[in-house]
Amino acid sequence: MSIPDHYHVLGLEKNRFDSNLTSSQIRKAYRKALLLNHPDRTASVTTLGPSVDEITAAMQTLADPQSRAHYDRELLTKNDVKPRSKHSLSVPLTGLEIVDLDDLCEDVESSTWTRSCRCGNPQGFVITQDDLEAHESTGELITGCRGCSLWLKVLYQPAPMESEEKLSTEHTSAVESDLKREQADGSVT
Numbered sequence: 735m736s737i738p739d740h741y742h743v744l745g746l747e748k749n750r751f752d753s754n755l756t757s758s759q760i761r762k763a764y765r766k767a768l769l770l771n772h773p774d775r776t777a778s779v780t781t782l783g784p785s786v787d788e789i790t791a792a793m794q795t796l797a798d799p800q801s802r803a804h805y806d807r808e809l810l811t812k813n814d815v816k817p818r819s820k821h822s823l824s825v826p827l828t829g830l831e832i833v834d835l836d837d838l839c840e841d842v843e844s845s846t847w848t849r850s851c852r853c854g855n856p857q858g859f860v861i862t863q864d865d866l867e868a869h870e871s872t873g874e875l876i877t878g879c880r881g882c883s884l885w886l887k888v889l890y891q892p893a894p895m896e897s898e899e900k901l902s903t904e905h906t907s908a909v910e911s912d913l914k915r916e917q918a919d920g921s922v923t
């Protein structure tokens with residue numbers, strides 16, 4: 735459960751943990767908040783400010799030095815539970831599409847991969863060899879469209895695939911030659 739932000743409710747964000755903040759300043763802020771958020775005034779406004787109950791609770795908590803000290807301690811200990819960065823991280827990736835690198839159009843000459851975007855840009859998403867190498871450890875990268883705000887997540891297999899293939903073909907050819915030798919031996923006897 736998050737703690738109500740009494741300082742914010744009273745418009746005193748800047749005075750948070752300010753020991754010079756007097757109870758008369760708090761009462762003044764309380765009256766101002768009441769006026770600003772009076773139901774008669776906010777009825778036509780779409781954004782909801784704090785309610786009268788919230789404003790009153792904020793004033794009662796902050797105006798009493800003892801309860802304010804207690805509240806400040808609570809703020810200090812509980813506030814770091816919810817980091818702000820968590821919120822901003824989830825915001826930009828709207829309309830994220832996940833595809834395989836094979837689904838992109840490869841241009842061998844310039845070592846780039848392109849994909850058309852739903853916004854109509856035939857080359858909205860462009861990935862270069864450098865991009866792939868930069869994200870090799872995860873085998874996936876996210877790129878934004880050049881023409882709109884859509885995102886594309888590309889999954890790919892990092893380089894080692896090729897050498898594995900080579901190994902296995904070498905192995906089968908070794909087995910084949912063994913077989914041939916066996917057959918040759920068989921034909922001798």
Ligand SMILES: [Zn+2]
Pocket residue numbers: 851852853854855858879880881882883884
């Ligand atoms: Zn687009």
